Amino acid sequence: MALEFYNHIKSHAEKIPDHPAIIDGNDTLTYKTLLDKIEKFSGGLAGLDLGPNSKLGIFCLNQKEYLIAFLGSLLKGLPVVPINFLLGPDDLVFIAKNAGIDTMVVDSMFIKKETLPFLQMFPNKIVVGDTDLEALGSGAIDFEKFLQASDSKQVPHKREISIPDTIFYTSGTTGRPKGVMLNEKQFEINCDGFLAHLDISQNDRAIVALPLFHSFGNIMSLVLLRQGATLILLRQFAPKTILEMVAKHKATLLPLVPTIYSFLIQIYARGGYDVSDLRACISGGASLPDALHNKVKEILGTAVLEGYGLTETSPVIAVNKSSEGGVPGSVGPVLPNLKIKLVADSGQPAKQGEVGEIWVQGETVMRGYWKNPEETKNILTSDG
Structure with a gap:
């Protein structure tokens, strides 16, 4: 279970509990409160019907609930897929199906007549803000009620070992968006x-x-x-x-x-x-x-x-x-903690003043593109 950022926030909650962590409009979350909400979100996920291939999507603006869901899912060990809300319907559906998202955290501003069929795809819907939950079908719950129903007990999610912590989809300016696998x-x-x-x-x-x-x-x-x-x-x-x-x-x-x-x-x-x-x-x-x-x-x-x-x-x-x-x-x-080199079209290191392509090596380089071995092969060398 990934705990890096949870441990940082927990340390801040102990040392500077009342220090503001997030200011979102008129709302301020201290580090103590943020930690509590992250733990409750993670604990609440235990009440959902999740499988080894489950993923959680986040379809939100820049708001506190986004970060609570993102960090709470990492604490749980449930893979997270951030959603670009600027994408068109076809790309949204592609990402949801390609990633295998079954739980979606969504802000009510994105719940419209034209988006209902898309949102109804997901067995679990955790909704931020006021809306008609019944219109979303079964499995819809208010975000705050989801937190309130949690006992904060941490039970790690058992997932397929090959699935990364996060999948960030690129914009898809050339073809369909590609899912970048990162931990x-x-x-x-x-x-x-x-x-x-x-x-x-x-x-x-x-x-x-x-x-x-x-x-x-x-x-x-x-x-x-x-x-x-x-x-x-x-x-x-x-x-x-x-x-x-x-x-x-x-x-x-x-x-x-x-x-x-x-x-x-x-x-x-x-x-x-x-x-x-x-x-x-x-x-x-x-x-x-x-x-x-x-x-x-x-x-x-x-x-x-x-x-x-x-x-x-x-x-x-x-x-x-x-x-x-x-x-x-x-x-x-x-x-x-990274190494780079400039490579010419010939595949050899570029000479001084020669145009080349930047190659990067290090632990932060992605594992590959989700379910896209051909594109992965095209962009990653055998030595990473």
């Missing part, structure tokens, strides 16, 4: 490397507007919880709201993608937002143009640290160091 230990190791470059502590308050279903949002939430920091969850990826929350909560860290930074500095320039507590902007998900890097640094008055990664590598491969500041046009040094 909790790989996230822990990725955090080790991440923290060798970035200074994050329990004094930090970070805006988490990055979708939690995305590998960037996932690793940011995990590394922050590991360090005992405070996550400020935003359900909307809106620059104006982000600036309002930075000011309101005196945020110190702001991880975003370049496109949002571009809009954000335009809005900030109009005035009215106090971002004086912000000490670092962390950029990833796409290349950050030099001009934008310099504008963010100048206008927000903070360090800008760009990184690079792939879902298939858990995900961070390289990131600039807090101690050295960001370098425009650079994603920073490779994490200390």
